[in-house]
Amino acid sequence: MYAEIITIGDEILIGQIVDTNSAWMGVELNKIGVKVKQITSISDEASHIVEALDEAQKRADIILITGGLGPTKDDVTKITLAKYFNMPLRLDEVTLAHVKAFFDKLNRPMIEANIKQAELPDGCTVVMNKNGTAPCMWFENNGKIIVSMPGVPFEMKYLMQDEIIPRIQQRFKMPFIVHQTILTVGLGESFLAEQIADIEDALPSHIKLAYLPKLGLVRLRLSATGDNEQVLLIEVAHHTKKIVERVEKFVVLTEDVPFEKAILDLMGKHSLTLSLAESCTGGYISHLFTQHPGSSTVFQGGGVTYSNALKQSVLGVKEETLLEFGAVSEQTASEMALGAVANFKTDYAIAVTGIAGPDGGSEDKPVGTVWVAVASKQEVKAKMYKFASQRLQNIERSAMAAMMMLFLQLKQDLEIG
Template sequence: MRPILAEVVTIGDEILYGQITDTNTQWMSTELDKIGIKTVRKSSVGDQEDKILQILAEAEGRADIILLTGGLGPTKDDITKKMLCKYFDDELVINEDALAFITDFFTKRGRPMTELNRLQAAVPSRCTYLANKTGTAPGMWFERNGKVFVSMPGVPHEMKYLMANEVIPRLKTFFETPIIYHKMIRTIGVGESFLAEKIENWEDNLPEHIKLAYLPSFGQVRLRLTAVGTDEEQLRKDVDAEIEKVLPLIGSSVFGFDNDDLEVAIGKELKKQGLTVSAAESCTGGYISHMFTKVPGSSAYFMGSVVSYDNSVKINVLGVNVETIAQHGAVSEETVTQMADGARKLMKTDFAIATSGIAGPDGGTPEKPVGTLWIACAMEGRTIARKIQMANQRDTNIQYGSVVALNLLRKMMNGDYES
């Protein structure tokens, strides 16, 4: 089976000039990868006639699949449809399905439909119209000499709708794509090279059709197993068997699988065990609370937190001893321990996490340089505090400190009080 190659092209001045961030192409190439289609190039060009025609010709020369996004709005600076007509020597015709949908779209919203809106229902006569149920711009599918061209709107949720419901299913039919099965093991607290050493033997003995990738980020490493074959059920079994073998080697660093982020995995465990948590945040300034509460349903286990930025709040709300702060400072084992204990008592939870540190970029001293962070976690009868030393990147200190604090909670929930 020869590899199927794709190019992803975004059209629009606003991406070229840096006015908006392109998140579409990453998402699209990930989706293509899942069905065994390799993205060989990504490009962005402006809304100019010659630029669009040029990239279409180039991409046709290199790839089997050309996915275009953008340039489908109703205004005259959006010219992708016109260019597709020119490229395929075709003409625009009103598509009745598209027109019915657009008419309904405006009727439902009680808004008048202009001629420009009506023209959004026009597509090149030779294309297959792909119904976009999320907006007024159409999806278009072209075939020529065994190659496929698809044009989609650049609005992310519209593009995603069309990819998931129309494009990916059609690509799987049009091309003979292999069955690909991915499974991700999520680990935290162990570096990539250290992890690689631990599982070297296992990795060397992986069957030919299973590949391993290390995806590190921010104190975490994702291990992605990818199996390629023809029988999905068998691939799943093969991958599961390998995971059974590798888990004992890396056990305590594994917090979840696939898309379960750390806060999601912890939330599931808290819910399962019927436990609750609260927080007392100083240097992380609310970020831990945000990590918990951005997860739907977190109100089942996250009771609340005190962001005790000023020492008066540590003292008056959390009950930290005035003497402790005077003697050891706010950034100390003693203070962070009392913060965790105080939050746990105040909010009557099974666990409480606390942080106190110097987030930076300024404010350090020789004894406590910028990036000194104390974290603690309290439970019935036991409170553990740890110091971590970061550098002077405020954002990183806030986010990394939050992740390390959550990981301390995770370990204590698992009865691991030492590592």
């Protein structure tokens, strides 16, 4: 069963927003055994919408359209679909009542454009959008399903989860897809491929292996498609085991969770607490951890000690250390981490101090030089990394390196693996 996603809106094409909806939809569709064949982003232009719709229906059974449903003139999706399916627009009283209630709740008056949002193609199935005023419309056309949803992520996600996915499952009988991720570190993509070439070659045709390198990690993904979920799970487990045995010392995780979530889970399981002392990563690592519900049992907080003054006052880094070795040094990183453990009263702490760039480098310490320290109540270890010249990339790589150091330390201290 194939789906295609069509996202409508000039803002994606001119790059003012990044399309995060499609990735999310891809994940959700895969879970129910629907493969995304293509994602197409086009402008708010009737002729182009029609063309994309025609082409998508040649390749896929389900077409999910997001965007272009706002009350303003640049949004033409609804009227284009009405013409495409030859259904005149008609005021839908249920939708109008919903839009009215929505504005009442916000204590805002409605204007003409909002009332027009309740005019819908006569003949489509109207799916109520509890989180907004833009309509959600379900069309059937020669055995194909075409759904139009708002592009606002919060509204689209609710509609997909609560309405569209269940309706798709009801409508079709689909094969299962089982994915298994193996997160590795320390071996480049091509070396990894060479190590497991014979295992990959021997995979049956319904199981695929993909390599997803990112920030010094390589994620391997096995995907199996078939009708019997139990058989697929056994097959995938079998091949996963073979790969993991082959490259054991490079394997970090075999769960498909973000790395920081795996750390939170591991620490939570052992009732350990964590704090952070971030300089060049500037709050990014804290943000990664605190994105996850329930992170507060493990993560107590930390200092974003961007200035030297804060490194001293918040973390207790000695002035002499800063003067003698500089802010980006083994000594400062270690004192930051130990200071965090002591001042924030946690079992572990990570400290990161470096030169993220693009300026601030010297011959001794070029842009991309980063010291990471991991401290527990017993000890502190520090390591230097040399990244490149891109600020955001350096921040992300530093975060990944810091989490890796913490993870390896935890594995050692907890005698895992």
